[in-house]
Amino acid sequence: MASDNTELPHPAREDLQLTNVLFALxxxxxxxxxxxxxxxxxxMAQCHLSDPSMPKSTKSHLMKVLREAGVIRNESLGRGRRLSIRHDDLEARFPxxxxxxxxxSADD
Amino acid sequence: MASDNTELPHPAREDLQLTNVLFALxxxxxxxxxxxxxxxxxxMAQCHLSDPSMPKSTKSHLMKVLREAGVIRNESLGRGRRLSIRHDDLEARFPxxxxxxxxxSADD
DNA sequence: TTATTTGTTCGAAAATATTCGAACCATCAG
DNA sequence: CTGATGGTTCGAATATTTTCGAACAAATAA
Known part of the structure; x- marks a missing residue:
């Protein structure tokens, strides 16, 4: 195959916008x-929401907002998705x- | 007069919500x-927006969102308004x- | 191959936020 | 009192987000 269809676009570190990150959070x-x-x-399947009955399309959309803001990374892994915080990029841009x-958010 | 009509409601320190603050910012x-x-x-009159032609009602609304989230304080002062960041409260709740x-946001 | 698991994408409906004029209120100057 | 300054509030229009079912796609299991 010529291109990997399963990889989603992520903004580059230098393109991260503070307001987008704040909004996503x-x-x-x-x-x-x-x-x-x-x-x-x-x-992703092990990442649970407060409402367990939430449709998968909604969950996917939440991930999309976080990914497009540059907060998380969303990689294809086997059958599912591997999610991670873009710590290094966030720290570099917004220490x-x-x-x-x-x-x-820990003490809520 | 019995009550001061010019003072706006501010959330108490313990009622500040992280997500509201992030949204306001x-x-x-x-x-x-x-x-x-x-x-x-x-x-407030000395606090300028990126668009100088913005209506005062819009500017007032922006201030309202910031105030209701607990980010800023908005006090009546003479003819106008005195704005300030609620540093102590924010620091206490979200160090x-x-x-x-x-x-x-400084390096933009 | 066929079925199951795990997610993305699309489109439309519903919910929220934003924008802005008009009306209103308080303060100060004259 | 009258007018000007500085700002809030209301209501309606607009724009943006959120929600969610349906359709689709990739990887694995049987």
């Missing part, structure tokens, strides 16, 4: 996702930001 | 406002957050 459901990824990469958000 | 125009307040309180946002 400003939704409780999306923040829940990011918190689960804080301790390390996770397969301390993701850390303070995660720390603040 | 996720708009470029609102972030511009907050950046101007970073160096100290400002009278380091506002600082990293301001630092990240």
């Amino acid at each position: 400003s939704d409780p459901e999306r923040l829940t996702i990011v918190r689960q990824l804080a301790s390390g990469p996770l397969e 301390g930001l993701i850390g303070s958000v995660l720390a603040a | 996720s708009d470029p125009e609102r972030l511009t406002i907050v950046r101007q307040l970073a160096s100290g309180p400002l009278e 380091g957050l506002i600082g990293s946002v301001l630092a990240a």
